[in-house]
Amino acid sequence: MRHPELGFYTLGGQPSSPREMLDEVRLGEELGFGSAFLSERFSIKEAASLSGAMGAITTELRVATAATNHHTRHPAVTAAWATTMHRLTEGRFTLGLGRGLAPQLRAFGLPPVTTAQLEDFIGLMRRLWRGETVFDHDGSAGRWPALRLDPTFDEDIPIALTAFGPRTLALAGRAADAVVLHTFFSDETTARCVQTVREAAERAGRDPASVAVWSCFATVPDHLPEEVRLKRTVARLATYLQVYGDLLVRTNDWDPADLRRFRADPVVAGLGGWADIVATRDEIEHIATVLPEAWLAPAATGGAAECAKAVAAQFDLGVDGVILHASTPAELAPVVGNYRPRA
Numbered sequence: 001m002r003h004p005e006l007g008f009y010t011l012g013g014q015p016s017s018p019r020e021m022l023d024e025v026r027l028g029e030e031l032g033f034g035s036a037f038l039s040e041r042f043s044i045k046e047a048a049s050l051s052g053a054m055g056a057i058t059t060e061l062r063v064a065t066a067a068t069n070h071h072t073r074h075p076a077v078t079a080a081w082a083t084t085m086h087r088l089t090e091g092r093f094t095l096g097l098g099r100g101l102a103p104q105l106r107a108f109g110l111p112p113v114t115t116a117q118l119e120d121f122i123g124l125m126r127r128l129w130r131g132e133t134v135f136d137h138d139g140s141a142g143r144w145p146a147l148r149l150d151p152t153f154d155e156d157i158p159i160a161l162t163a164f165g166p167r168t169l170a171l172a173g174r175a176a177d178a179v180v181l182h183t184f185f186s187d188e189t190t191a192r193c194v195q196t197v198r199e200a201a202e203r204a205g206r207d208p209a210s211v212a213v214w215s216c217f218a219t220v221p222d223h224l225p226e227e228v229r230l231k232r233t234v235a236r237l238a239t240y241l242q243v244y245g246d247l248l249v250r251t252n253d254w255d256p257a258d259l260r261r262f263r264a265d266p267v268v269a270g271l272g273g274w275a276d277i278v279a280t281r282d283e284i285e286h287i288a289t290v291l292p293e294a295w296l297a298p299a300a301t302g303g304a305a306e307c308a309k310a311v312a313a314q315f316d317l318g319v320d321g322v323i324l325h326a327s328t329p330a331e332l333a334p335v336v337g338n339y340r341p342r343a
Helices: 020-031 047-057 075-088 101-106 115-129 167-175 187-203 226-252 256-264 283-290 304-317 329-338
Strands: 003-009 033-038 060-064 093-097 132-138 140-149 159-162 178-180 214-222 298-300 321-325
Touching: 003 060, 003 329, 020 033, 020 047, 020 329, 033 047, 033 321, 047 060, 047 075, 047 159, 047 167, 075 093, 075 115, 075 140, 093 178, 115 132, 115 159, 115 167, 159 167, 167 178, 167 187, 187 214, 187 304, 214 226, 214 304, 214 329, 226 283, 226 304, 298 304, 304 321, 304 329, 321 329
Parallel strands: 003 033, 003 321, 033 060, 060 093, 093 159, 159 178, 178 214, 214 298, 214 321
Antiparallel strands: 132 140
16 A cells, blocks of 8 residues: 655664665565655765765655755756756656755855745746746845756646744745755644744745645654664754754743753763763653653654554644655565554
């Protein structure tokens, strides 16, 4: 049975080789997943290379970046890459864009990504995919004397945005084809994000149902070793709080005092890097006592059947798809086997 409404991330965590992705996407397609998502990292997870490999070895699985940054490549390069992928996969590719990590971008000499830049860039992509020649572009995304691919092009390539805040969600509603939410969003936050996207689409004169909203739902079944489960829930959330804790707490309407206690904890403060990479099991177990239980609750945990029910329940919040985050297709096989779509 195929489940176009289900997705997974390939090459999660810190893979030792990009070739791990090949078996993951083959099995993901065999299990019936509808989409495979790739989060680009400046290591062995370069999106253009990996998406090409994903598209070449699959026949039904949708291939999506979630996400790449628009200003790490020239716009003509990105437009040509997306067109190549679109035709290679016979329409199964989605170009997913995101803001990235501001400190890393600054270190690379790149400016932080703004909503205006993303909107300008999306407009450029649409024009180039329609075969237009763009002269003397001077917009938020940059200045270029002339941009052109092929005047015979007339491509309809989906664009997705990874989104946290209301401005990016609203941009997705008025200009994108899909939006990927963040992990550890509460039910209330997920439902509010869906509403923000739908209302923005309607204000823009679009069909609100035309923008697919993907929940990114940590799915960590208990047939995995306890140490692995702790790393993918407690340590992963701790890492998000280290990187952009204020934003995640504000988005979920969590108590900032709990975030201050987390940051002030001597074990957290003494970590020499991101929690899900450097923390020992003892340290992760301690961090679990520092985090409020409600912050870890937005996840599918327990037995495979229990996880499958939690995944299906995400659709009650109004989303169109659920990404089973934090586990590989092999680890998720029992969950998918127990999954039954809502009637």
